Amino acid sequence: TVYGLAALLAVTGIAGLFAVHRMVTVAMAYAERRSNFVAAVTHELKTPLTAIRMYGEMLRDDLVPSDAKRREYYRTITAESERLSRLIDNVLEFSRLEKGTRSMRLVVGAVGPVVEEVAELLRPHAVRAGFTLRTEVEADLPPVRFERDALLQVLVNLVDNALKYAARATLREIAIECRRRGDGVVLCVRDRGPGVANRHLPRIFEAFHRGEDELVRETRGTGLGLALVKSLVERMGGTVGGRNAPDGGFEVEIALPGASC
Numbered sequence: 001t002v003y004g005l006a007a008l009l010a011v012t013g014i015a016g017l018f019a020v021h022r023m024v025t026v027a028m029a030y031a032e033r034r035s036n037f038v039a040a041v042t043h044e045l046k047t048p049l050t051a052i053r054m055y056g057e058m059l060r061d062d063l064v065p066s067d068a069k070r071r072e073y074y075r076t077i078t079a080e081s082e083r084l085s086r087l088i089d090n091v092l093e094f095s096r097l098e099k100g101t102r103s104m105r106l107v108v109g110a111v112g113p114v115v116e117e118v119a120e121l122l123r124p125h126a127v128r129a130g131f132t133l134r135t136e137v138e139a140d141l142p143p144v145r146f147e148r149d150a151l152l153q154v155l156v157n158l159v160d161n162a163l164k165y166a167a168r169a170t171l172r173e174i175a176i177e178c179r180r181r182g183d184g185v186v187l188c189v190r191d192r193g194p195g196v197a198n199r200h201l202p203r204i205f206e207a208f209h210r211g212e213d214e215l216v217r218e219t220r221g222t223g224l225g226l227a228l229v230k231s232l233v234e235r236m237g238g239t240v241g242g243r244n245a246p247d248g249g250f251e252v253e254i255a256l257p258g259a260s261c
Helices: 002-060 067-099 112-128 148-165 213-218 225-235
Strands: 107-109 132-137 144-146 173-181 184-190 239-244 250-256
Touching (some): 067 112, 144 250, 148 250, 225 239
Parallel strands (some): 132 173
Antiparallel strands (some): 173 184
């Protein structure tokens, strides 16, 4: 009996130590990702602010030699301001979701107009980056439950993500497709870039997670975009997944249930 109790105590102790080690490892990894996130956000804020200030001061002091250059600087200031707005919106939205203070105002309607609105909003941004933004919305789609603002932010994040990670693609095209699936609708955002390494695919929707070190060094981002997409889609009752397309590129698929579900 004594030996049995000793063995049980030893096993319990080892299991406890393993559980504590596992919890500490996970906590440290999460803390490291949060630290990297803070550094990335700081960099993401500093870069556009520096550009806006530099070009703004040159315009203020009348140091721009031509009207063409002046228009170029105005375009840069506008683009960097839009980039700042998207970053701030993402951080604030993620904070509200983590605190549980984000309420959804779901409506029943067609998602096609929202897709076209996003395309019109982001097409100039895509053209400046050297991309073509293509939309394909199937006719007679069924109505689904969604929140317009949330769906807008989801699609903006996905297109912005595609523009960043497919920057070196030979075919510089981003496609937003919208089609029927049963009683619901599927939205797919696809690029023609290098895709995602298989070891990273299971974690792409985790908060603060970013790709391999080389990708982190070469590509801007905070690691919030896809995590925010997942949270918003699930709060609308939908599902989201990502995969490398068989003929190249990466695609994210969002499935929204029909109004009767």
